[in-house]
Amino acid sequence: MATAAVRKTIWLAAGRTAILPVAILVLVGLMVVPVPTAVLDIGFISNITISLAVLMVSLNAAKPLDFSSFPTVLLFATLLRLSLNVASTRVVLVNGHTGANAAGMVIEIFGHFLIGEHYVVGIFIFAILMIINLVVVTKGAGRVSEVSARFTLDAMPGKQMAIDADLNAGLITPEEAKNRRQEVATEAGFYGSMDGASKFVKGDAVAGVLILLVNIIGGLILGVFSYNMTLSDAASNYVQLAIGDALVAQIPSFLLSFATASIVTRVTSSFDLTGQIVSQFNSARAWTPVAVILGFLGIVPGMPHFVILPAAGLSGWTAWKLHKSAQAEAAKKEAPPPVVVPDTPPPVSWNDVSDGAVLSLEIGYGLIPLVDDRKKAPLMARVTGIRRQLSRDLGFVIPLVRVRDNLSLGANSYRISVSGVVTGEDEVWPDQLMALNNGDADGTLVGRVSKDPTFGLNAVWIPENRRSDAIVAGYTVVDAATVIATHLNQSIINNAADLFGMDDAQKLLDMLKETAPQLVSAVTPQPLSLAVITLICRSLLWEGVSLHEFRRIVEAMVDAVREETEPNALLEAIRIRIGGIIVQSIVPVKMPLPVVTFEPKLEALLSQGVRSGPQAAHPFEPALANRIVTALESAAQPLLSNGQRFAIVTSPVIRRPLARLLKPHFSEISVLSFLEIPDGKPVEVVAVVGDGQSSHSIPANNAEAVS
Numbered sequence: 001m002a003t004a005a006v007r008k009t010i011w012l013a014a015g016r017t018a019i020l021p022v023a024i025l026v027l028v029g030l031m032v033v034p035v036p037t038a039v040l041d042i043g044f045i046s047n048i049t050i051s052l053a054v055l056m057v058s059l060n061a062a063k064p065l066d067f068s069s070f071p072t073v074l075l076f077a078t079l080l081r082l083s084l085n086v087a088s089t090r091v092v093l094v095n096g097h098t099g100a101n102a103a104g105m106v107i108e109i110f111g112h113f114l115i116g117e118h119y120v121v122g123i124f125i126f127a128i129l130m131i132i133n134l135v136v137v138t139k140g141a142g143r144v145s146e147v148s149a150r151f152t153l154d155a156m157p158g159k160q161m162a163i164d165a166d167l168n169a170g171l172i173t174p175e176e177a178k179n180r181r182q183e184v185a186t187e188a189g190f191y192g193s194m195d196g197a198s199k200f201v202k203g204d205a206v207a208g209v210l211i212l213l214v215n216i217i218g219g220l221i222l223g224v225f226s227y228n229m230t231l232s233d234a235a236s237n238y239v240q241l242a243i244g245d246a247l248v249a250q251i252p253s254f255l256l257s258f259a260t261a262s263i264v265t266r267v268t269s270s271f272d273l274t275g276q277i278v279s280q281f282n283s284a285r286a287w288t289p290v291a292v293i294l295g296f297l298g299i300v301p302g303m304p305h306f307v308i309l310p311a312a313g314l315s316g317w318t319a320w321k322l323h324k325s326a327q328a329e330a331a332k333k334e335a336p337p338p339v340v341v342p343d344t345p346p347p348v349s350w351n352d353v354s355d356g357a358v359l360s361l362e363i364g365y366g367l368i369p370l371v372d373d374r375k376k377a378p379l380m381a382r383v384t385g386i387r388r389q390l391s392r393d394l395g396f397v398i399p400l401v402r403v404r405d406n407l408s409l410g411a412n413s414y415r416i417s418v419s420g421v422v423t424g425e426d427e428v429w430p431d432q433l434m435a436l437n438n439g440d441a442d443g444t445l446v447g448r449v450s451k452d453p454t455f456g457l458n459a460v461w462i463p464e465n466r467r468s469d470a471i472v473a474g475y476t477v478v479d480a481a482t483v484i485a486t487h488l489n490q491s492i493i494n495n496a497a498d499l500f501g502m503d504d505a506q507k508l509l510d511m512l513k514e515t516a517p518q519l520v521s522a523v524t525p526q527p528l529s530l531a532v533i534t535l536i537c538r539s540l541l542w543e544g545v546s547l548h549e550f551r552r553i554v555e556a557m558v559d560a561v562r563e564e565t566e567p568n569a570l571l572e573a574i575r576i577r578i579g580g581i582i583v584q585s586i587v588p589v590k591m592p593l594p595v596v597t598f599e600p601k602l603e604a605l606l607s608q609g610v611r612s613g614p615q616a617a618h619p620f621e622p623a624l625a626n627r628i629v630t631a632l633e634s635a636a637q638p639l640l641s642n643g644q645r646f647a648i649v650t651s652p653v654i655r656r657p658l659a660r661l662l663k664p665h666f667s668e669i670s671v672l673s674f675l676e677i678p679d680g681k682p683v684e685v686v687a688v689v690g691d692g693q694s695s696h697s698i699p700a701n702n703a704e705a706v707s
Contacts, residue, residue: 499535
C-alpha cells in the first residue's frame with residue numbers, strides 16, 4: 001500500500017510538471033493544424049473562463065505579490081487567445097461561405113446576440129470596446145506599470161538599508177531579514193515583469209483589430225471571387241462571422257486588461273480590493289453630503305424624481321447607519337472592561353507560586369507607553385537588541401525578559417529582577433530626557449536633579465524642547481527607554497552567573513559536540529560532571545570572563561583536570577590556561593596591560609590572613625578588608641576618571657579571596673594572578689598599594705591588626 005501511495009505521488013508530481021509543456025504544444029497545434037468547430041467552441045469558452053478566473057484572483061489579492069505569477073499567466077492567456085484567433089480565422093475564411101454556423105456555435109451566438117442583422121452596429125460595438133481597452137485601460141495600466149517598475153527599482157537600496165538597520169537594532173531576526181530581502185527582490189522582479197507584460201496586453205488588443213480587418217476583407221474577396229457570391233451575401237456571412245470572432249476574443253482580452261490594471265494600481269494592504277473599498281467608504285462624513293446633494297437634485301422640477309429621491313434616501317440611510325456604528329465603536333473603546341467576579345475562587349496552581357521568569361522587568365503604569373506596540377514600543381526594541389548583543393558577548397543565550405506592569409510600584413518606577421532577586425530599581429520620566437554630566441559639562445540645567453541609575457553620574461531630567469541647550473552645554477542626553485535599557489544591560493552583565501544554568505551548559509556542550517565530539521567525550525560525563533562544568537562556567541561569568549570561546553575553555557578543563565580535582569583549584573588552573581582570553585578582554589593585544597599591584601610585605605600579610613573553612617565567606621579580617629578597599633579606591637579613582645581599564649595583579653594564593661572581597665566595590669575590574677598573564681605580554685604598573693612611598697599605602701597598624 002505504501003508503494004502504491006508513493007507511485008501515485010510521483011505520477012501526480014510528474015503530471016503537474018507536464019501540464020505547461022503539453023499546453024504549449026496544444027497552442028502551437030491550434031496555429032498550424034485545422035481543428036473542428038467543436039474544439040474551437042471549447043477553446044473560446046476556456047479562454048473566457050481563464051480570463052474570469054484571473055480577474056477574480058487579481059481582485060481578491062491583498063497585495064500585488066499575492067499574485068506574483070500574473071505576468072506569466074498573462075503571457076499564456078495571450079498566447080491562447082492568439083492561437084484561437086489563428087484557428088478561427090482559418091475556419092472563417094475556408095468555411096464562411098457555407099453560412100453563419102461555419103465557425104462554431106460560440107462565434108455564431110456572439111454574432112447573432114450582439115449584432116443581430118445590423119453589421120454596422122456590431123462594428124460600432126467592437127470599436128467602442130477597442131477604444132475602452134486600448135485608449136483607457138491598456139494605456140493607463142502600461143503607464144502605471146512603467147512608473148511602478150522604475151520607482152520600485154529606485155527604492156530597492158533604501159529598503160535593503162532599512163532591513164539591515166532593523167536587523168542591527170534587534171527589531172527583527174536574521175530569518176525575518178532574509179524573508180524581507182527576498183520579498184524586496186521578488187517585488188522588483190514582479191514590477192519589472194509587469195512592465196513588459198503590459199505590452200502583451202496592448203499588442204493583443206491591436207492584433208484583434210488587424211485580425212478583424214483580415215477576416216472581413218479576406219472573406220469578401222473569397223466570397224465574391226472564389227465562391228461566386230454576391231457582395232451582399234458575402235457580407236452577410238463573412239462580416240457577421242468576423243465580428244463574432246472578434247468579440248468572442250476581445251471580451252477575454254478586456255477582462256485581462258482590467259485585471260492588469262487592478263494589479264498594478266493596487267496599494268499593499270491587509271485587505272483585498274473589496275475590503276479596501278468598503279473600509280475606505282465606511283465614513284458617514286462622505287455619505288451625508290451625497291444624500292444632501294441628491295435630495296436637492298430630486299426636488300428640482302423636471303428631474304427624474306422616482307430615480308434620484310430613492311438614491312438620496314439610500315445614501316442618507318447609509319450615512320445614518322455609519323454614524324451610529326461609529327458612535328457605538330467609540331463608546332465601546334471608552335467603556336471600562338467588565339469586571340468578572342468568579343463564583344468560586346480558582347484553585348491554587350504552580351503559576352501562583354512563580355511565573356518562571358529568570359529575568360524580569362516590572363514597570364509602573366506611567367511607563368506602559370514605553371512597551372506599547374501601538375506606540376512602536378521603544379523599550380521592547382532595545383531589550384531585544386540587548387539580549388542579542390549580550391548573547392554574543394557572553395557566549396550563551398540570555399533568557400527572555402518578562403516585562404509586566406506592577407501597580408505596587410510608583411507611576412514612573414521600574415524594577416529589574418534576576419532569579420527573583422531585585423538587582424536594580426529607579427524612576428524615569430517618559431515625557432522628559434535625562435541630561436548626564438560626565439564631567440565635561442558647562443553650566444547648570446534647570447530640571448529634576450537625579451542620578452544615573454547605571455553608573456551613578458549626576459543627571460538632570462529636562463523637557464524635550466531643552467535637548468539642544470543641554471547638548472550645547474556638554475551634557476549627554478538620553479530618553480527614558482535608553483536609561484532603563486542601559487540599566488538592564490548592566491544588570492545582566494553583573495549577574496550573568498545567576499542567569500547561567502545546567503541547561504545552558506548542556507546546550508553549549510551539544511553545540512560543541514557537533515564539531516568536536518572527541519573533546520566533549522573527554523570531559524563529560526567523566527572526569528567532570530555536568531554540575532561541575534556548570535559551576536566552572538558560572539564562576540568564570542561571575543568574574544566577567546565570557547564563554548564565547550567555549551571550545552578553548554573545555555580544552556583547558558581537559559588539561560587542568562589531570563592536575564586538580566577540587567573545584568576551586570580546578571578553576572584557578574583553568575584560568576591560567578585561558579589567561580590570554582582574559583587579558584585580551586581587558587586591553588587590545590598590542591597594548592601593555594595596566595596593572596595595580598600590592599607591596600610585597602602587604603601581599604605576604606594578606607596570604608597569611610586568608611581564611612578558609614566556615615569563615616571563607618569573609619576571607620579577610622574586617623578591619624584589614626576595609627583598609628584594602630579604601631586604598632584601592634584611592635589608587636583606582638584617577639584611572640577610572642580617565643576611563644583607563646586596568647587589572648589588579650596578585651599571587652595565585654590570594655587571587656580568588658581578593659576577587660570576592662573587591663567584587664561588590666569594583667565589579668568591572670579584573671583580579672588576576674601573575675600566572676594568568678601570557679608570556680611576552682608587556683605589563684605597565686600604574687599603582688602600587690601598600691608601598692610606604694606610595695600615596696595609596698595602608699597604615700602601618702594593619703600589620704599589628706593581622707598579626
